[in-house]
Amino acid sequence: MKSIVTFAEQRDGKLRRPSLEAVSEARRVADAMGGAQVEAVVIGAGSGALAAELGHYGADVVHVFDAAELAHYATEVWARALGQVIGEVKPAAVLIPFTAMGKDLAPRVAAATGAGLVSDCSALAVKDGKLEARRAVYSGKAFATVRWSGEPQMATLRANVFSLATPDTSRAAKTVARTVDAASRAKVTAVNAAAGGKLELTEAQTIVSGGRGMKGPEHFHLVEDLAAAFGAAVGASRAIVDAGWVDHHIQVGQTGKTVSPNLYIACGISGAIQHLAGMSSSRIIVAINKDGDAPIFKVANYGILGDAFEVMPKLTEAAKAYFAAKG
Ligand SMILES: Cc1cc2nc3c(=O)[nH]c(=O)nc-3n(C[C@H](O)[C@H](O)[C@H](O)COP(=O)(O)OP(=O)(O)OC[C@H]3O[C@@H](n4cnc5c(N)ncnc54)[C@H](O)[C@@H]3O)c2cc1C
Structure with missing residues (x-):
């Protein structure tokens, strides 16, 4: 057989x-x-x-x-x-x-x-x-x-x-x-797990990612707040990883992680081909961007053309209210 x-x-x-x-x-x-x-x-x-x-x-x-x-x-x-x-x-x-x-x-x-x-x-x-x-x-x-x-x-x-x-x-x-011979030339001596309780990006069903449109690390909490409202994992573009705003382990894209959640919300991310390589197989993509010509809108199922600083707090409140009412 x-x-x-x-x-x-x-x-x-x-x-x-x-x-x-x-x-x-x-x-x-x-x-x-x-x-x-x-x-x-x-x-x-x-x-x-x-x-x-x-x-x-x-x-x-x-x-x-x-x-x-x-x-x-x-x-x-x-x-x-x-x-x-x-x-x-x-x-x-x-x-x-x-x-x-x-x-x-x-x-x-x-x-x-x-x-x-x-x-x-x-x-x-x-x-x-x-x-x-x-x-x-x-x-x-x-x-x-x-x-x-x-x-x-x-x-x-x-x-x-x-x-x-x-x-x-x-x-x-x-x-x-x-049984197997457990002899190995390389041995794991310690496992330094990332901060506990955080959702693993590659397994998350919902991801909220932020990019350079968030202007600075002091505003990245808007991404985290929106993610928390959705019970989502947090992702990032390489631009802000390279700028040192966030850790590399949350980078999505060709040189970061490949993700396929049910819902991917891209906030202030232009949608460069290297970013799309890591997330374009997501089931539903929502993009928040103030530039109507941003390439992310070509792959987005839903586009919100607007200033992330105005849209995100409203979306966070709406999501909180929705999930609270749902119970
Ligand atoms: C070999 C190689 C590998 C790479 N690998 C990766 C990778 O794995 N992942 C990755 O992400 N990138 C990768 N890159 C980098 C990639 O080419 C882009 O430079 C990067 O994705 C851009 O990040 P970003 O969209 O955050 O920034 P930007 O391209 O600067 O886009 C910022 C966006 O924010 C919008 N914006 C600005 N202000 C606001 C506002 N107030 N409200 C709403 N929107 C706003 C702008 O309109 C713009 O579209 C790689 C590049 C190379 C060469």
Whole structure:
């Protein structure tokens, strides 16, 4: 029977949303291939507890590498573990989330297993029993449709683009306990997490981003206030990251993060091609800009032509009132 292997990334004992999207998509692909099996791989100390949830999202089998020495991610070890499963299962396809970890892991596993890798896919289809992927090229100016010539067909999936399956708690996956040699030339000695409680940009469903139109760091609270009213994550253009107003980890774009939220609100951002490269696959884009010719309006679903300093406080109040009334 054909199999689709999917890598399930976990952090602090929780499956990350892009992993659940990948297993949901693996289920859809497997069904479209005529009843292929979905085999998820989860690695980390305590990861055995996550197998049931992967089953709910569509995995038939979960390969669990659960050992105390797997407390911290190490490329070599994770690649060895995933490669071990791929070598045994010989899947038709391997789906990996396009997260920082997935970007690090996939090329190494592809090289080790001889898989063709198509990265940052935004859609998958099954044609004649084979995968076909769609991915943005030239910084999002065009889309390419790509097919593989051999197997396994390996793809990394852009976060927030592939829909989550409705979890079925009556579905149970078979668990296979596995071990891997945890020797690694590089070791994580400390993890310095960004300030706690902040929403991870790449997984956020709503993002409010600010650019040079905010005039200075002393006004950036307008972006943060609007984000708080929407329960959104905060993003930024590179111009204000380079100017030192905000930290690089919230930069959206070609040299920052790629995001695909349901709602992206760009405030005082011109919409340079390098910024669009990181956010143009957002479902709904709202732009607030005082220049009617700003390129951001070409990709925006809704444009607010006006001064951000007048529009944003009103929008913040309106959003607060709306969500308060909604309860
Ligand atoms: C190799 C390379 C990689 C890059 N990578 C990235 C990247 O990853 N991400 C990224 O963002 N950029 C990136 N850039 C930079 C990019 O080209 C732009 O310079 C940058 O995106 C501009 O940022 P901005 O829109 O905030 O500023 P600007 O282009 O200066 O635009 C400011 C906008 O604010 C508007 N505005 C001004 N005042 C107001 C007001 N009061 N109310 C409303 N609107 C107002 C203006 O009309 C203008 O449209 C990269 C560039 C290069 C060369």
